[in-house]
Amino acid sequence: MALTLDDVKRIAQLARIEVAQDEAGEVLDRMTGIFRLIEEMQAVDTTGVDPMSHAQDVMLRLRDDTVTESDQHALFQSIAPQVEADLYLVPKVIE
Amino acid sequence: MLNLTLKQLAAELAAKRVSSVEVTQYFLKRINGVGKALNAFISVDDERSLTAARAADELRAKGLAGPLTGIPVAHKDIFCAKGWLTTCASKILSNFVAPYDAHAIELFNRAGAVIAGKTNMDEFAMGSSNETSYYGPVKNPWDAAAVPGGSSGGSAAAVAARLVPVATGTDTGGSIRQPAALSGVCGLKPTYGVVSRYGMIAFASSLDQAGPFAKTSEDLALMMNVMAGFDARDSTSLERPTEDYTRDLAKSVRGLRIGLPVEFFARGMAPDVAKEVDQAVAEFRKLGCETVEVSLPNMKLSVPVYYVLAPAEASSNLSRFDGVRYGYRAPEYTDLADMYKKSRAQGFGAEVKRRILIGTYVLSHGYYDAYYLKAQRLRRLIAQDFVEAFKKCDVIMGPTAPTTAFNIGEKAGDPVQMYLSDIYTIAVNLAGLPGMSIPAGFGDKSRPVGLQIIGNYFDEARMLNVAHQYQQASDWHMRMPQGIE
Numbered sequence: 001m002a003l004t005l006d007d008v009k010r011i012a013q014l015a016r017i018e019v020a021q022d023e024a025g026e027v028l029d030r031m032t033g034i035f036r037l038i039e040e041m042q043a044v045d046t047t048g049v050d051p052m053s054h055a056q057d058v059m060l061r062l063r064d065d066t067v068t069e070s071d072q073h074a075l076f077q078s079i080a081p082q083v084e085a086d087l088y089l090v091p092k093v094i095e
Numbered sequence: 096m097l098n099l100t101l102k103q104l105a106a107e108l109a110a111k112r113v114s115s116v117e118v119t120q121y122f123l124k125r126i127n128g129v130g131k132a133l134n135a136f137i138s139v140d141d142e143r144s145l146t147a148a149r150a151a152d153e154l155r156a157k158g159l160a161g162p163l164t165g166i167p168v169a170h171k172d173i174f175c176a177k178g179w180l181t182t183c184a185s186k187i188l189s190n191f192v193a194p195y196d197a198h199a200i201e202l203f204n205r206a207g208a209v210i211a212g213k214t215n216m217d218e219f220a221m222g223s224s225n226e227t228s229y230y231g232p233v234k235n236p237w238d239a240a241a242v243p244g245g246s247s248g249g250s251a252a253a254v255a256a257r258l259v260p261v262a263t264g265t266d267t268g269g270s271i272r273q274p275a276a277l278s279g280v281c282g283l284k285p286t287y288g289v290v291s292r293y294g295m296i297a298f299a300s301s302l303d304q305a306g307p308f309a310k311t312s313e314d315l316a317l318m319m320n321v322m323a324g325f326d327a328r329d330s331t332s333l334e335r336p337t338e339d340y341t342r343d344l345a346k347s348v349r350g351l352r353i354g355l356p357v358e359f360f361a362r363g364m365a366p367d368v369a370k371e372v373d374q375a376v377a378e379f380r381k382l383g384c385e386t387v388e389v390s391l392p393n394m395k396l397s398v399p400v401y402y403v404l405a406p407a408e409a410s411s412n413l414s415r416f417d418g419v420r421y422g423y424r425a426p427e428y429t430d431l432a433d434m435y436k437k438s439r440a441q442g443f444g445a446e447v448k449r450r451i452l453i454g455t456y457v458l459s460h461g462y463y464d465a466y467y468l469k470a471q472r473l474r475r476l477i478a479q480d481f482v483e484a485f486k487k488c489d490v491i492m493g494p495t496a497p498t499t500a501f502n503i504g505e506k507a508g509d510p511v512q513m514y515l516s517d518i519y520t521i522a523v524n525l526a527g528l529p530g531m532s533i534p535a536g537f538g539d540k541s542r543p544v545g546l547q548i549i550g551n552y553f554d555e556a557r558m559l560n561v562a563h564q565y566q567q568a569s570d571w572h573m574r575m576p577q578g579i580e
Contacts, residue, residue: 007456008452011452011455011456011459012452014455014459015410015439015451015452015455016414016417016432016435016436016439017436017439017440017443017448017451017452018433018436018437018439018440019440020440027448027449027452030449030510031449031452031453031456033509033510033511034402034449034453034510034511034514035453036511037398037399037402037511037514038399038402038403038457038466039399040395040396040399041396041399041400041403041466041469041470041473042469044393044396044473044476046469046472046473046476049472049473049475049476050472050475051468051471051472051474051475052471052472052474052475052478053301053471054287054301054331054527055286055287055288055301055478055525055526055527055528056287056288056331056333056527058288058330058331058333060330061327061330063327072194075194076194076420076421078194079190079191079192079194079421080419080420080421081418081419081421081422081423081424082424088419088420090419090431090434091428091429091430091431091433091434092430092431093431
């Protein structure tokens with residue numbers, strides 16, 4: 001598998017990270033090197049092996065359907081970049 | 096006070112020969128003085144620390160002190176501590192004052208410990224040298240030209256330079272054990288699920304685990320007695336009976352079966368590291384341990400597997416940093432999408448962006464099976480290797496890192512070379528096993544060598560016992576770097 005500059009642009013778009021035109025080449029080089037390492041995985045046959053997503057087989061716990069959190073919006077919004085009338089401000093989404 | 100262990104310092108405090116305020120002032124003076132050049136701390140707040148020290152002294156006066164009461168503890172800047180700047184060594188969180196405490200921080204506070212400051216680290220714990228920090232690299236106290244290891248490099252360097260008696264860190268692929276080895280201190284990564292991840296800024300959630308740094312195995316045990324415990328706010332926290340991690344320290348290790356994986360000793364290990372590791376194993380034989388050969392045939396795949404799984408989880412975890420609710424927002428943008436892209440492009444460093452991009456790719460349509468699922472299948476094979484190995488032995492030993500500390504800048508331009516410095520530690524995270532590193536001598540250029548001890552699930556007390564018995568018969572762990580006094 002060979003990554004291309006178009007792949008880098010597509011992934012950057014998916015990841016919502018701006019990659020400038022003059023950076024894209026270097027990003028591609030580095031990622032290509034890392035994928036060369038990753039490709040070593042393909043050498044081992046894993047047919048019939050169950051994927052392992054966690055170290056311990058734990059069941060998700062259920063809790064009582066009661067309010068456990070107190071209202072801390074003022075504290076949490078005190079560290080936000082832009083707030084108005086208890087709302088987080090972002091650029092206009094709908095014209 | 097310089098080289099006292101946590102145990103000894105606690106005894107001094109208990110006997111009221113010294114107060115927590117005096118101890119805290121002593122170490123703050125070191126952090127702000129001789130420690131400054133190491134760049135081991137991101138945040139220090141003398142007033143806040145001394146307030147906690149006064150509270151600890153009051154607690155003691157009321158007869159309510161425990162073993163950690165009044166002890167200054169440095170915390171990796173990945174743990175949210177209410178009112179403290181908590182940056183994860185990233186520009187994107189450079190203005191983030193945590194509005195709540197991590198579970199581990201809560202437990203230390205409850206024990207009456209004093210937060211001595213927040214330590215430097217690789218940005219979002221992504222790195223093995225502490226060079227990816229937005230706040231600049233940390234220097235190795237044994238040699239200022241060398242890296243301290245990473246990602247918990249600041250915590251390791253702070254304990255090595257005796258700026259604090261103990262510290263905390265986190266380990267996703269070796270980030271406690273590798274810096275412990277390179278900086279000549281002890282570090283323990285517990286079994287996955289033993290320490291709550293609540294309030295610990297997430298990197299790769301299925302691998303992340305917090306643990307302690309200290310000078311001795313006994314001190315690690317005392318730290319574990321505080322840090323470990325169930326927490327309902329972490330869905331992977333394990334409900335287990337409370338353990339006293341010091342309970343087995345004094346046991347004899349006669350008859351202990353030590354597994355030596357052929358893959359650890361086959362190739363890749365630098366000769367100076369191999370020599371010290373061999374001598375440490377020989378010391379265990381003298382203590383009456385048996386050694387048996389074991390095999391971890393899939394271990395060689397742990398680095399590629401890790402560099403699929405960890406970035407995949409990171410790309411998801413780090414999507415929360417969008418410049419809306421907290422953290423850095425780009426000063427100029429055209430619309431919402433542009434605000435996200437610019438805030439993230441400017442807020443994250445190169446290595447973090449690289450890993451997010453890799454993670455995004457391996458999870459994207461058409462590649463999920465070939466990479467992510469493949470890596471998860473191999474993860475099971477790697478974990479099963481350990482299950483087989485532990486049928487033949489009680490603990491596994493080997494090097495923590497393939498070389499001693501490398502120079503600052505030496506591997507910074509080559510991510511793959513950097514990744515390979517975690518070749519001996521990553522498999523342990525993939526399996527979710529406990530692992531630790533203890534000082535075992537010095538290699539070329541007098542840089543420290545670490546011995547890695549890997550235990551079976553929940554076998555921390557035995558590993559601490561094994562390390563403690565070695566430390567009764569050797570003094571590598573009490574050696575100090577020159578020029579730090």
